[in-house]
Amino acid sequence: MSSPKLFMLCAILSSLLFSVPTVASASASKSEDVATLSIARAEENVSLAYQAVKDAEGARANISGLLSELNEAGELLAKANMSYRIGDFENATFLADASTEKSDSIKIEAYRIRDLALYQGLVNFQSTIAASILSVAAILFISFTGWHLFKRRYYQRVLKLKPEMRSCES
Numbered sequence: 727m728s729s730p731k732l733f734m735l736c737a738i739l740s741s742l743l744f745s746v747p748t749v750a751s752a753s754a755s756k757s758e759d760v761a762t763l764s765i766a767r768a769e770e771n772v773s774l775a776y777q778a779v780k781d782a783e784g785a786r787a788n789i790s791g792l793l794s795e796l797n798e799a800g801e802l803l804a805k806a807n808m809s810y811r812i813g814d815f816e817n818a819t820f821l822a823d824a825s826t827e828k829s830d831s832i833k834i835e836a837y838r839i840r841d842l843a844l845y846q847g848l849v850n851f852q853s854t855i856a857a858s859i860l861s862v863a864a865i866l867f868i869s870f871t872g873w874h875l876f877k878r879r880y881y882q883r884v885l886k887l888k889p890e891m892r893s894c895e896s
Contacts, residue, residue: 761806761815764822767831768803775799775829778836787843792836799828 779792806821 757815757819761818761822764819764826765803765806765810768806768822768825769828770834771798771829772796772803775832775836778833778840782836782840782843785840785843786847787836787837787839789839790827792839794834795828795832795835799825799832802828 775796777814779789779796782792783789802821802825806818809815809818809821
């Protein structure tokens, strides 16, 4: 082989050898950026899910099932952070995305049970008011009816009495 061809072949091989680590580091940098964004999104979603569960608890909803799911989402996020720290960016992205999906479903369920608890509270309040009004009306009716019956019997008894004459001793 001639020296220019040999030189060209060596140049091509050397550029390939030096470009592979550059491409690999660019690919690793890209997957690291994706993992960072996925973890940040998962952290925000877990925080929003926590706030939604807290709002549901404030509405006196039963949140016991949501708390265990929220713990699972937090565990997935913690595992994603650990995978990120050891350099396993693909697993970190996968776990962060799983945490995001879990926290999204938690938010939806928390808002649903919060709305249900608020509606149930409103229904309970309205039925309590209606029962109170009916109770007061029944007590007033029974009181007036009882008073009139008592008054009528009293007058009938008084009218049946015969007056007595007493002599005046003076």
